[in-house]
Amino acid sequence: MSLIITDECINCDVCEPECPNDAIYMGELIYEIDPNRCTECVGHFDEPQCQQVCPVDCIPLDPNNMETEDELLEKYQRLTSAAV
Template identity: 70%
Template sequence: MALMITDECINCDVCEPECPNGAITQGDEIYVIDPSLCTECVGHYDEPQCVSVCPVDCCILDPSQVESKEELQAKYEALQAKG
């Protein structure tokens, strides 16, 4: 699954620079995660970095973006190929 940021986000700015895929950006009111870029840090780290740094635990699995670890790995490899 890709991750999403809930409306509990306090705009603390710690997640955006931690995302190795550039999937996190400032939205209209809170930060947002682009599911086409989110690999849950598969290929980079053992755990999603936004989840590990979020002080309010608002980075959660997005139930509308179900992906297996294999699919996340394939997305990571495709993103790396695009450079």
């Protein structure tokens, strides 16, 4: 699953630089996560870094983008091989 930022976001700017996949960006009103780039930090870290730094706990799993650990790892591999 990718993650999603809810409307409780206070635009504190701490999550965006923590994302190793550049999946977090400023939307119209709050930060948003591109589900095509979010791997929940699989391949990079043991836990999603954005969730670790969020002061208001507004980054849950996105029920509309369900993915297995294997699918997240495949996405990580695609993203990192494209970056080379």
